[in-house]
Amino acid sequence: MTSFWEKNSQKWKIWRQKRKEKRANKSRKPVNISRRVYLLFGVVFVLFLLLFARLTYMQVYNKSFYTKKLEDNSKYTVRIAxxxxxxxxxxxxxxxxxxxxxxxxxTRSNLVSSDTMKKVAEKLATMVTLTETKVTARQKRDFYLADSATYKRVVNDLPKDKxxxxxxxxxxxxxxxxxxxDAVPDEAVDYTEDELKIVYIYSQMNAVSNFSTVTLKTADLTPDQIAIVAAKQKELNGVTVAKDWERHTSDSALSPLIGRVSSSEAGLPQEDAKDYLKKGYALNDRVGTSYLEKEYxxxxxxxxxxxxxxxxxxxxVDSDKIxxxxxxxNNLQLTIDLDFQKGVEDILGQQLSSEISENKATYSEGMYAVVMNADTGAVLAMAGQKHEQGAQDFKADALGTITDVFIPGSVVKGATLTAGWRSGAIYGDQVLTDQPINIAGSPSITSWFTEKGSRAIxxxxxxEYSSNTYMVQIAIKLLGQQYVPxxxxxxxxxxxAMTTLRDTYAEFGMGVSTGLDLPGESEGYISKNYNVANVLxxxxxxYDSYTTIQLAQYVASIAxxxxxxAPHIVGGIYDAGENGSLGTLSSTVDTRVLNNLSLDxxxxxxxxxxxxxxxNSGSSLATGKAMASSIIPISGKTGTAETYATDGSGNSVTTVNxxxxxxxxxxxxxxxxVGIMYPHALDWKSKAHQNAVKAIMELYQNTH
Structure with a gap:
């Protein structure tokens, strides 16, 4: 049994132990509290340091950036075309x-409200005439919500999550x-025709940015309407009568080359807007969208x-300064004389009309011509007469000279000789035999005169004779072979071999861009899928197809x-004169040499x-005698390409270019x-293309 003293001693120990623990707990609590306080103070101090660092960064190191941000929010830049x-x-x-x-x-003020613009539109709609009232569903709803009370009511009725x-x-x-x-119902915007006029005017006003000006689209103003608007100007916040201009292109033989200009409503074309904005244009600026208007x-x-x-x-407004x-x-002066252009157009029309009347041009797309100054590249005329299959009439088509491609025929033979010389396939004025070219498994290739017998040329x-077989023998040599029947x-x-031919043709301008100062030029049709027979x-x-202007550049490089x-149709840039005159010359368009030919x-x-x-030869085999003129010495090359057309029944018809x-x-x-193309004619003996060359040369000689 445990004695009394032992029991009391044990209780005493337990009591002492509990007392120690109690004291320890009391001593620990203040320590924990002070650590938390110190930790809190530390966090606050770090946050203050971060805030101080950020303020220092903003106010000292990046002061200019934030100053500019503030200025941007209070400054407007307005560009007026x-x-x-x-x-x-x-x-x-x-x-x-x-x-x-x-x-x-x-002109929209930064303080004008939608309410005010709506009231102005309502008044203005009674003063002017509108040619259209076409508006979008969104524009109708914007107009509906322009009334502040209406907008407030619609917003109040929106579900909470909206x-x-x-x-x-x-x-x-x-x-x-x-x-x-989105919450505006359709019936709320079912406007009458008179109301749509107001919506139309408001929509134009609402689309403009602060301090910018928009020309409102209306019918031509009458003197009475001008007087009424001017008299009521104080009631029409931001509205005024001003002078504007409208672009007009004369109806002439050169009209297609001029191109178009966008309206202020259309503004910058979407595909070019980014680049124009970088150059300082405004979104509603009128810009050229095609041809000369776009190029320049x-x-x-x-x-x-x-x-x-x-x-x-x-x-x-604190300040407003220019x-x-x-x-x-600037004004542009072209290298093309309108009278000469019209004359070339008439010559083509006369030749084509004669061919149509004799049923020789039934399947032809028409006739095209380009005249260049061979030394400078200045285009003197680029004319075309477009013809629809089976039609008796035709229409002017100047752009066809740079967009429509046709197989050229023998006109390229000067370039083929060049390919032979540059590759070592032939030398100098080498003699080869014009003879039928018989390749195993293929039809015989001949020249138009080969049937008269083989001959050394x-x-x-x-x-001079336009020998096909001479050129084919060059092609065979380019293939690394010698001709054997x-x-x-x-x-x-x-x-x-094909690359050699095409690269050489490209030196002359065939199958590549000519460098013309007009957008939209075709580089020709150069097929990537060919066989060895196509090389011949x-x-x-x-085989390949080219444009008329490419043929003109080709012969210019020989001349x-x-x-x-590079051909160009703009000759000079002028500072605009008074009253619509040409003005004074600022700069000329210089001759641009693209490359030199690989010829000695x-x-x-x-x-x-x-x-x-x-x-000019006396030989009966010379192919271009119809071009000979008594008033101007002409050199040239003809080309006859065997082609096919499809008639109205889908049948294939043999034709020639x-x-x-x-x-x-x-x-x-x-x-x-001069380059001339007359595709898909029915009579290979026709001289219409040669007659056109002669007439064009003589026209220039007689008028200059």
Whole structure:
């Protein structure tokens, strides 16, 4: 049994132990509290340090950035377009004009409310005439919500989740507005025709940014309407009568080359807007959208007037100053004389009309011609007459000279000789035998005169007589073979041979961009899928297809001594004159040499002699005698390509492309280069293409 003292001793120990623990707990509690306080103070101190660092960064190191942000929120830059430059022909005849007209404009203040704009639109709708009232469903709803009381009511009726997020925070005002738009019922915007007029005007006003001006689209203003608007101007916040211009292009043979200009409503084309905005354009600026108007946009576009408007914190205008004074755009003078262009167009029309009347052009797309200054690249005429299959009439189609492609035929043979020389396949005025080319498994290839018997001919004569077989033998040599009757063609060097031909043709401008100062030019049709037989037909112009302007550049490079020059139809840039005159010359468009031909003087001389003999030789085999003129010496090359057309019943019809290239030096010293294409004719003996060349050369000689 445990004694009394033992029991009490044990209780004593337990009591002492509990007392120690109690004291320890008491001593620990203050320590824990002070640690937490210190930790809290530390966190607060770190936060203050971070805040101080951020403020230092904003106010010291990045002060300029935030200052600019503040300025941007209180500063507006407004760009006002100036009048566009005009386009003139080579003699100074205006091809475009900017016709002045009275218009209604609206300048939007930063303080104007939608209520005010709605009231202005209501008043203005009774004063002017509208030519259209087409508006979108969204524009109708915007107009409906323009009344502040209506907007407030619609928003109040919105479900809670359309006004606040799941935490009860108010949604962005733009989001609430869009939700209000969606909530407007169709019957609320079922406007009458008179109401739609107001909506139409309001929509134009609502689309403009602060301090910017929009020309409201109305019918032409009458004197009475101008007087009424002017008299009521104080009631029409931001509305005024102003002068504007409207672009007009004369109805002439050159009209298609001019192109179009966008309206202020359409503004910048979507695909080009980003680039234009970087250059300082405004979204509603009128810009060229095609051809010359587009190519020379930056010259024709006037210099913008730039205003910088600063407002105070209440939105009131603090300053309004002009930082850049605007000016009218530059004028362009073309290298093309409108009268000469019309004359070339008439010549083509006369030849085509004769062919149609004799049923020789039933399937033809028409006739096209380009005339260049061979030395400078200046385009003197680019004319076309487009013909629909089976029709008796035709219409002008100048753009077809750069967009429509046709198989060229033998006109390319000067370039084929060049490919032979540059590759070592032939040398100088080498003699080869014009003979039937018989390849195993293929029809015989002949020249038009081969049936009269095989004969030895030089390179010069190959051009004069237009020998297909001479060119085919060059192609066979490019394949790494020598011609033997009945031989098979190897494909080992097929790609190399075709590349040699095409690269050489490209040196002359065929199958590549000519460098013309107009957008939309075709580079021709160059098939990637070909066989070894196509290499042979390529050599005499029976495979790839080219444009008329490419043929003109080709012959120009032969005429000028071996330089491929870029064609251009703008000759000079002018500072705009007064009262719509041409003005003073600012700069000229210089001759641009794209490359030199891979020819020495002897080789070039062979081609030039061959082209001369085509027209002026006494041989019965010369192919271009119809081009010969008594008043201007002409050299040239004809081309007949075997082609096919499809009649109205879907049947294939055998046709020919009748083409020609030529050059001559006129009495005024101008070296003329001409390309003619007359596709899908029915009579291979027709001389319409040659007659056109002669008539064009003589027209220039007689008028210059």
């Amino acid at each position: 100036s009048e566009r430059g005009q386009i003139f022909d080579a003699k100074g005849v205006a091809l475009t004009t900017n016709q002045s007209k009275d218009v209604i404009t609206f 006004k606040t997020d799941k935490f009860g925070n108010k949604l962005a005002e733009a989001t609430i507005y869009n939700n209000a738009v 946009e930056e010259k024709l576009q006037g210099k913008h007037t730039v205003r910088e408007i600063t407002v105070d914190k209440e939105g009131k 930082t850049q004074k605007g000016s009218k755009g 030089t390179a010069t004569q190959a051009l 009945g031989m098979s063609l190897s494909t080992d060097n097929m790609e190399k 037909t390529e050599a005499f112009g029976q 000028n001594g071996g330089k491929r020059v 003087s002897e080789q070039l001389g062979i081609i030039q002699q061959g082209f001369n003999d085509v027209v 009748l083409n020609a290239v030529a050059y001559a030096t006129a009495k005024d010293g101008t070296k003329l280069a």
